[in-house]
Amino acid sequence: MHEQLIDELRASVRGRVLADTLDRYMYASDASAYEMLPICIVVAMDVQDVVNTVKVAYKYGVPVTARGGGSGLAGQAIGSGIIIDLTRMNRLLALNLDEGYVTVEAGMYKGVLDRELRRYGKFIPVDPSSSDYCTIGGMIANNASGAHTVKYGSMIDYVEWLDVVLADGSIIHAGKVDLSDDGVESRLARELYSILAPKMDVIREGFPKVSKNSSGYRIDKVINEDTVDLAKLFVGSEGTLGIVVRASLRIIDMPRFRGLALLAFDDTYNAALYVRDMMRRIKVATLELIDRTVLDIARGIDSNFGYGYKDYECMLFVELDGNSIDEVRSMMDKLISISSDAKGLKHITCSYDEDEISRLWEVRKRALAYTMKVRMGNGKPIAFIEDPVVPVDKLPDLVDALRSTYKRYGLRYSLYGHAGDGNLHTRPILDLSSDDGLRVMKALAYDIFNIVKNMKGSISAEHGDGLARSEFVRLLYGDEIYSLFVKIKHMLDPKNIMNPEKKVTNDSYLLIKNLRYSKNVSRDGDGNGNMLVWGKSSAIARRITGYEEELAYVDEVSLCHGCGMCRELNYKVRMCPVYKGLQDEVASCRGRNNVLRWLLNLADKVEVQGTLISKEYEELIYKYCIQCKMCLIDCPSNVNVGKIMAEARARYAKINGLPKGYAYFADIDRYAKLACRYSWLSNMLINSRLFRVALEHLAGIDARKRIPRFSSKIFDDLFHEYRQPALDKSVAFFADTYIRYIDPILGLKIVKILNLNGYRVEYPEQFSSGLPAILEGAVDKAKEVVEFNTSSLYPYASKGIPIVTFSPSASLALRMEYLNVLDDHRSRTVADHVQDIHEFLYNLKSRAELVEFKPVDEDILVHMHCHTIVQGYDKHVTSLLKSIPSLRLRILERGCCGVGGSYSFIKGNYAISMQIGRELFDAVKASKEKVYTTGESCRLQIEEGSGRDLGLTIDLIARAYHI
Template identity: 30%
Template sequence: MRRAIERPHGTADAAAVIAVLREARCGEVAADAGRRAQYAADASNYRQVPLAVVFPRHRQHVINAVAACRRLGVPITSRGAGTSTSGQAVGSGVVLDFSRHYNRILALDGAAETATVEPGVVLDDLQAAAAEHGLLFGPDPSTHSRCTLGGMIGNNACGSHSVAWGRTADNVLELEVLTYRGTVLTVGEMTQREIEAATAEGGERGRLIGALHRLAMENLAALRTGLGRFPRQVSGYALENLLPEHRFNLARALVGSEGTCAVILSATVRLVRPPPARTLVVLGFTDACAAADAVPVLLEHRLLALEGLDRALTDIVTRPVTRAAIDTLPQAQAWLFAELGGTAEEVAESARALTATAERTAGFTGAETVADPERIRRLWRIREDGAGLATRLPDGSEAWPGWEDAAVPPAQLGSYLRGFTALLERYNLRGAVYGHFGEGCLHVRVNFDFTTEHGTSLFRAFITDAAELVTAHGGSLSGEHGDGQARSELLPLMYGPEIITVFERFKDIWDPDNGLNPGMIVRALPVDGNLRVSPRRTALPLTTVLPFHADGGDFAKATRRCVGVGKCRSVEPRGDVMCPSYRVTRDEKDSTRGRARVLYEMTQGEVITDGWRSTEVRDVLDLCLSCKGCSVDCPVGVDVATYKSEFLHHHYRHRLRPASHYSMGWLPLLARSAARMPRLINAITTSRFAPLLKRLGGIAAERAMPQFAEQTFLSWFRKRPSPGPAPRGPVMLWVDSFNNHFSPGVLRAGVAVLENAGYQVLVPDGTQCCGLTWITTGQLGVARRIARRTTAALRPALDAGMPVVGLEPSCTAALKSDLPELLDGDPYARSLAQATVNLAELLIGDASDWEPPQAGVRSISQTHCHQHATVGFDADAELLRRMGVDNTVLNSGCCGLAGNFGFERGHYEVSVAAGEQALLPAVRAAAPGTVALADGFSCRTQIAQQTDRTATHLAELIAQALPPRP
């Protein structure tokens, strides 16, 4: 029997595969180093560099791609969002990415409560369509905003609500599948008569059905006693579904097969009708084991979900919004989140009854019933972000999946958790526990050390002992994420030789050539092979300008912060900024994860071979807006904006830079010259010479050039009479280049507000700059010199303990976060970061007794990306509330302009498309008289250029409401 190629492919093989795929009309075929780097890993510990990646657009493309690979004997790995934690979404052959194009909802029948979808459909997209009929798809993994139905079917995903609505397998009705040998068939339940008829028909379909039926009939006892013992027994193949009492359901038998048996062409799934009301009861316990012990008795109540997490997970959180939600939890060391459904009256009574039951359990510390939908959303976010949060422990050390997904019957959960905790202690390992306590499924990231041979050996020994522990408790190595390379080798410890042989026969019936995802589930790859981090690979010696303290100064470690959870692939903002360009292109290369993966491969020097000079890395970073959203929205704190600045610094060192790096990177300096003759410069930039100037400056032809103010703010301020000392003392107003030269009215409004609040307004000596434009264009040497000059100019103010108030969010963020990095170890840079506040922070904090004027208007507000990443919008919201402003914070993400990005040639379409996702339509749709608030110069510029509205800075709104000066 021929087996698929499992050796490393040579360049000749790769060239042949790529040529055949392109001739076969498979859709988009990519085999460049950048693409192969992006798809070399999923959300697991494993790494396999593919030969090529195929993006099929429709059904025939998939069929053609499989046929081409079969002719060459090349293995195929099916991939959705690449969020698999077990390594089954990476392979050394051809990767089929269904998520980008093959992602339609083919039918949705509200009356029948069913939907038929292509495998690349994102769960949230299905949920949105189903919601129009009052329905939803029951399984809901924490990755619901980006995981695909095909991936969920491959792993038999479950999610938080499986207590009520089951696993993916329980909700799949039919699958249309394609075998490696090219047979297309639709499978689901079958009666004995249908089985006999199909077998009699002959052909490949008849052979398959007949062989699978014989396999089941020959192993009835083994399937009945060894499989399907409890809901989260997901490891191996779900062959219990072939039993007569389960109506020989081939569709459900294929769910959880991890793409090893067939390629999914479409799926018909069952939808459910949710209850009219829900509430969340948060139960506190002395520790996670006490919470686990309480699970069986709590399950006597009708629950929609019962999720658990311990203090070790919440201690990792630093994001202000999530931290605020954590601080409202009942005092405890571990919590259970119990969700109840029904009518409003029913959930209220159920919450009281559940709390009463919890109070009688050992280790219970308190409970709270949460009804506010926004607070519920924030609390669930803690749990949803668990897979990312748990990858960095409170001391900053790395933690990894590997024993991430085991499950036991709920009655065994407390005993298993105690045994697992003891096992961690025996190996001197740590990990934060969270998961689906209601179904006995635990998730934990463990601080394995893959950088040494000893650490890798200890990893193998630990997970072997953990497999024996979970088996002793009647559990499953996997409870929802599949076996993949992480656990397949360990399956004999769980099942024994008889069932393993049945698994192998099942695989061989479907895929006798072993062409589909070889090495998964049966004939397994070693659990410690193909590791993404390995002592056998030596990273390139890359010296950085920025310190990367959180990663020990190791740029490779910084880039491998990305563990692949893929939150950056969410296409709806949901209160986040990350990742604006991905939301436009939906291309992996434009996601935070895709960029981090290519940067990591650059540090390894294998796929990306030319280090800092890499054109592949340069190109993958091209559409990064440097918005800083990922630094706070990524659960692991991947900061591509910083990585981009570091890379561009080295990439263009001693080389000619793009024209935009000179025209916009040096804008603060050029603006000083323009300020001497603003009318002339404005006349030129709007004349027939403007297209030439834009071309020479690397500026998009479609963009209008901002007009310089006839008088800068500094010129106005230094000519005005000084009002002298004030009751609250002096405050230093940071004069940013953008407002100083283009919108000085914002700074003048800031002066009026600060003086009304009782401050004496000072400005720095000379003309200072935060260096932001040089930072974003990677001119770190210049940025550092400017930063030194800035801190020197502000030393007297800092020594006096004076607040530094910024009105431009990007510059304020640079003072707070970038300058301390550029001037690592400089105490004045740290002092400046601590002293810097925005206007709302000062007025709500230091001047909290000041009575702001009543504006009495309605507004919509756009939060600047850098403000979102540093201080958030809470102070602004409170100030607006005190002013009587009826404000709506737009859930819009990035405006799309993002400093120099939206002005650069080649970025205009993406820039505008990002703004059109939410911000620009919301501004156009706002009722007349509604104020569009936007503190960022970029945001206001994008609004002005793409709508007929003018945006207002918060300082201007306050100043307009102030009473006239006497």
């Protein structure tokens, strides 16, 4: 049946129908703890695709689940039937500033819409922490809220009308409907009215007494006198009644000014008491709470968090906004006044500076990210009771009840959330691969949800029911209201195909079914069978994650919790550049991790082996990761996807060999030396179309990719010819490929800069860094290179002599990647002594030892190489350049250039690499300033993509020294 269904879908829709095993694995999970393997995925291109897909599903009686960003925490975006990916339906259809509304397709990301509205001083205040990577359709389906709901309301308050595809494939325009009108909407409204109107007293009495609610169907909002608002029925319905494809939303003016107060408390309960009392006396824009679990992680990792509240248990973030600074300051004065006698208040800090407010807000926005960093053996912070809301007067009682319940179970937990709404996000740490963990999960859910019900609260304020909470909806509302939900579900979805088992279910074990945490995960390849070393963290990884030890390979793969931040499109984070370029699930870190995790969990080893040798699997692990490493810092869980891909590639290459093209870069010294020796010939050939076509066919090097000219003399020769002054201090210089074979003159400039600052340069015997070999699966070659370079550099490092590099990728290799191949006292000593040239000069500056720069009168933009950012010295580059007199600089942040080291040279990757860098290229084209970058590979790629000449930041420094 499935083959026939899939064929019919392919004949019915414009978009792609994905039915291969790997594609199905990618869509089997979302940001929840659950996974379900679908039959297929339809990537819808327009409304008609959705209509036709639902009609096919209706014909075959197959479940259909709409999916946006897949960022939901309760399992709403997964299913066992057809998944409809709506993210290609992402157009802004209308923007009416006079009447105050915007109309969009359901797949538009909230962050993209925010950026557009901000141009006009407008916004939709609903701001979940996933705004940058969740869709408008998903927010409607979930009745999303966020930090500003306390003042501005939830998604249900901003929906004007919706276009909805029903279970039979028909489409309705859902808005306010007059019961006397004709048409399908009016007939539907009259039927709905006949069900609800006699029960309105029951509904009013039985619904939670809270400011926001995403549990059940919002039938309390549907009837207003003789009018039925059909749109309100679908808001929060999680795709169980119909699929929202278009929406018109109310927009309002953004407040012009805001202030932020940070209040530190000695106890979370005292903070809750303060919230209860303060909310009666002042109207805040936000009132957020973070407990010590989150604060401790933030202090240890996040430089934005500079106030050092190390002895405090809880912090409140209180934002006040208005249309004048005097208005905001007046409210802040009142806040400070009423806080003077607050029990347990230890410190208060206020700010009106927009940059500082935004910086501090990032700490709160990343609370989930900090929570997900907690590791306790197989235990993970689990979302299933993470969204309770109670009347704000009951907030202290909720805090007390949560604390005592967790203590009774002996569980560690985190607590943060929208305290001003009485809404707390809490996650216990549980091992769901154990029977005991499942038992505790079930019992804890009943305990907490009963507590919430007794406080007249809701089991979900903004995250919805999904697989995690649907079995408890009856408990919350009681039989009479729940029976209304069942009637409405049957009325609109008689075949029960619309995202079944969400909202309405008879399954009393739904909570603990379909969990992604397997007892049977394969550890084949762990320990001595690993291709790479998985052990003690590098200093870079330790700074980022806060952990001394890496996870095992299988645990690193499972660390991804599926939030979808790697699908962010607003360039607030660089991760994931491949997704930004292609915008397909396969291009996201999450999609690739899902496949690898599924393979590790599969019991059928024949299927696993078949997958591991397939062309599709080769493309998955090679084509969709450019080893930028931004996932390590931008992913909330700090999943080292780059290392996961390197391990997967090494395992693949062991069986199948390296794909064509990669072998050349794994042994770059051999070929580059030869090219330099015969540079007159090699430079002629790389510009020959005929030769490049042949090279592409024979060696797998894309004929379109611009190859830089080889130098007739390598850096080694120029260095030994150059006479350095006699100096007491010394550094060892690691040149790497670009300086050795392409631009040795740049290497001499660096030597002269170091000489000028009092350092003699030693040049140990060396290969290129070997990074392509390490990252692309040539492990034997990588070990050879790493062993040689480590042995050559160790005598210098062991004496405390700094090892100075120029290429950001070379310093990353020496500091982090070498330890993935050779982890001993020599490689660790070398790693500890590596400094990029910018870092080295910055450190001289910080010790007042740097020779002063001469003026450089220029306006410039600076693009940071991804590996510069990962290593954490991007700020040092900025500080160093700002110390050059007369130089005026701005940071250009439009993401990754897409070069990926050797990636863009490989046949089949070139077009992707250029697509990844497109927005950056456009920004460079449009800029009037000269553009500089910290990395040689970025320079070559951006020049090719933009048609403009770029400079290197080290060139600027050389100019500032008149070198």
